[in-house]
Amino acid sequence: MNATQTLVALWTLVLKEIKRFTRIWPQTLLPPSITMAMYFIIFGNLIGSRIGDMDGFSYMDFIVPGLIMMSVITNSYSNVASSFFSNKFQRSVEELMVSPMPNWVILSGFILGGMARGLGVGLIVTIVSLFFTRLTVEHPLLTVLVVVLTSALFSIGGFINALMANKFDDISIVPTFILTPLTYLGGVFYSISMLPNFWQGVSMLNPILYMVNVFRYGFLGVSDIPVVWALAAIFAFIIVLFFVALTMLERGKGIRS
Amino acid sequence: MAEPALSIRGLTKVYGNGFQALKGIDLDVQQGDFFALLGPNGAGKSTTLGVVCSLVQKSEGKVSIFGIDIDKDFAKAKYQLGVVPQEFNFNQFEKVLDIVLAQAGYYGMTRREALPRAEQLLRDLGLWDKRNGNARMLSGGMKRRLMIARALMHRPKLLILDEPTAGVDIELRRSMWEYMRRINQDEGTTIILTTHYLEEAESLCRNIAIINHGEIVRNTSVRELLAELNTETFLLDLAEPVTAPPVIDGFEIKQIEPTQLSLVIHRGQQLNDVFSVLSEQGMQVVSMRNSANRLEEMFVSMVEAGNKAIDERSELNKETPA
Numbered sequence: 001m002n003a004t005q006t007l008v009a010l011w012t013l014v015l016k017e018i019k020r021f022t023r024i025w026p027q028t029l030l031p032p033s034i035t036m037a038m039y040f041i042i043f044g045n046l047i048g049s050r051i052g053d054m055d056g057f058s059y060m061d062f063i064v065p066g067l068i069m070m071s072v073i074t075n076s077y078s079n080v081a082s083s084f085f086s087n088k089f090q091r092s093v094e095e096l097m098v099s100p101m102p103n104w105v106i107l108s109g110f111i112l113g114g115m116a117r118g119l120g121v122g123l124i125v126t127i128v129s130l131f132f133t134r135l136t137v138e139h140p141l142l143t144v145l146v147v148v149l150t151s152a153l154f155s156i157g158g159f160i161n162a163l164m165a166n167k168f169d170d171i172s173i174v175p176t177f178i179l180t181p182l183t184y185l186g187g188v189f190y191s192i193s194m195l196p197n198f199w200q201g202v203s204m205l206n207p208i209l210y211m212v213n214v215f216r217y218g219f220l221g222v223s224d225i226p227v228v229w230a231l232a233a234i235f236a237f238i239i240v241l242f243f244v245a246l247t248m249l250e251r252g253k254g255i256r257s
Numbered sequence: 258m259a260e261p262a263l264s265i266r267g268l269t270k271v272y273g274n275g276f277q278a279l280k281g282i283d284l285d286v287q288q289g290d291f292f293a294l295l296g297p298n299g300a301g302k303s304t305t306l307g308v309v310c311s312l313v314q315k316s317e318g319k320v321s322i323f324g325i326d327i328d329k330d331f332a333k334a335k336y337q338l339g340v341v342p343q344e345f346n347f348n349q350f351e352k353v354l355d356i357v358l359a360q361a362g363y364y365g366m367t368r369r370e371a372l373p374r375a376e377q378l379l380r381d382l383g384l385w386d387k388r389n390g391n392a393r394m395l396s397g398g399m400k401r402r403l404m405i406a407r408a409l410m411h412r413p414k415l416l417i418l419d420e421p422t423a424g425v426d427i428e429l430r431r432s433m434w435e436y437m438r439r440i441n442q443d444e445g446t447t448i449i450l451t452t453h454y455l456e457e458a459e460s461l462c463r464n465i466a467i468i469n470h471g472e473i474v475r476n477t478s479v480r481e482l483l484a485e486l487n488t489e490t491f492l493l494d495l496a497e498p499v500t501a502p503p504v505i506d507g508f509e510i511k512q513i514e515p516t517q518l519s520l521v522i523h524r525g526q527q528l529n530d531v532f533s534v535l536s537e538q539g540m541q542v543v544s545m546r547n548s549a550n551r552l553e554e555m556f557v558s559m560v561e562a563g564n565k566a567i568d569e570r571s572e573l574n575k576e577t578p579a
Contacts, residue, residue, distance in 0.1 A: 001332060002365075009363050013359075016359050091342075091345075092346055092348045098311060098312070098340045100333070100363075100364060256313060
């Protein structure tokens with residue numbers, strides 16, 4: 001395939017993915033906006049007013065970046081996991097396999113599709129948050145960079161999950177038992193400085209903590225951990241997982257007999 | 258001589274559980290051919306085609322499509338190839354038009370290039386009116402035609418049809434045959450067909466390979482294969498009922514119904530000899546047809562012979578009790 005054909009193929013796949021999740025918007029775009037509105041009302045307004053300040057900011061301002069990031073992570077991951085697994089399940093993945101598209105284009109197409117949903121939901125949640133607080137963004141470029149990278153990282157994660165999954169249960173296990181606990185314990189609702197030393201150390205092993213904190217730094221200008229370290233870690237994870245996913249795809253893991 | 262449309266040498270496939278699905282297959286399909294790959298279920302047809310389409314990873318061997326070695330440049334080879342699989346393999350929740358346009362996009366065709374092609378194919382296959390409907394709302398026959406349209410979007414030179422008319426009613430099957438003949442004859446598309454309807458293979462295909470237990474047991478022209486047929490069974494419909502079948506020296510005649518006889522003709526025997534005796538005995542034949550498809554008879558005898566040979570081999574390989 002020449003460069004133009006490759007771009008056409010990639011765009012076709014990305015557009016198809018965007019069409020998929022917008023076609024089923026009551027399942028994909030609406031629930032996170034309602035859930036996050038509930039978080040803002042209950043944790044931000046009702047309980048948050050009794051909690052007081054967190055790291056020098058109102059509790060509502062503190063949790064908004066974390067909740068946006070949580071939506072981005074969950075939606076990027078689940079979009080790719082469910083879309084690619086559905087393709088496997090319905091065998092429509094064969095449309096891609098018989099085509100001359102290189103594997104990296106197939107992988108990139110699904111990642112970009114996952115990012116489109118993750119970032120789209122992130123934008124919706126951000127708009128919803130504006131009904132509850134006035135957002136200020138201290139470092140706009142960094143904020144955009146970290147949310148885009150995080151979305152890419154979890155889209156790749158969703159792809160690997162879908163490749164390895166044999167049944168629909170397999171694509172819900174990771175989000176339920178790994179992703180959600182790590183997100184809740186990743187400093188979305190609290191600053192790790194509140195934790196005893198031991199649990200602060202344990203929290204530092206949680207990769208989502210870094211993403212949430214850098215994102216919050218972009219908004220508020222404060223972070224529990226060094227920003228450069230966090231960015232470097234996200235980059236490294238993206239590169240490693242991209243090649244893991246690509247290698248699995250090249251070997252036909254879960255899709256070729 | 259032009260490169261074969263498909264050339265397979267020493268193709269072997271051993272699955273993870275140790276099952277050897279293909280045992281070193283050699284096969285050539287010439288350009289412009291209408292070729293049938295036949296075999297019983299589990300013989301290795303779909304595995305062979307799966308390797309060609311990159312859905313199955315081969316264990317050993319070489320596969321070339323129009324001279325392009327798939328190990329060296331599979332992407333280039335895939336441009337020559339269109340695939341209509343046995344099972345429906347499109348997203349049932351997508352629109353018909355979106356399915357064919359997306360497939361064109363995967364081959365690098367822009368929407369502007371793909372739209373007229375999609376319209377032409379969907380019109381030819383009677384799906385244009387359904388273009389904005391969900392694929393899951395189509396009937397089984399329409400879904401099969403959708404897969405044919407999708408496979409032809411990028412104008413492949415080699416079309417693989419894996420049981421394209423399975424579950425399709427007779428009228429629709431005939432119209433699909435016409436369409437396949439047309440793209441083979443008018444557009445020069447090489448077609449490889451697997452089917453369980455041997456009448457379909459006999460009617461459409463010029464050359465044929467029969468695969469059984471992962472080995473090619475015959476690879477010849479349909480005409481030559483049929484010429485080897487030693488016996489042929491006909492059903493004769495009589496004007497009047499008879500109480501017993503006539504006895505004619507050298508011919509096997511059985512009564513099926515009061516007005517129907519079955520007649521087995523061996524190579525070298527003449528139907529006229531039977532008709533003259535029946536006529537002498539006052540029996541008038543009003544119509545006649547093959548009791549089974551001729552190719553089917555040949556196919557069944559070959560597969561049975563192959564199975565018998567395998568059984569004998571496995572008997573010999575059994576450990577002798579001490």
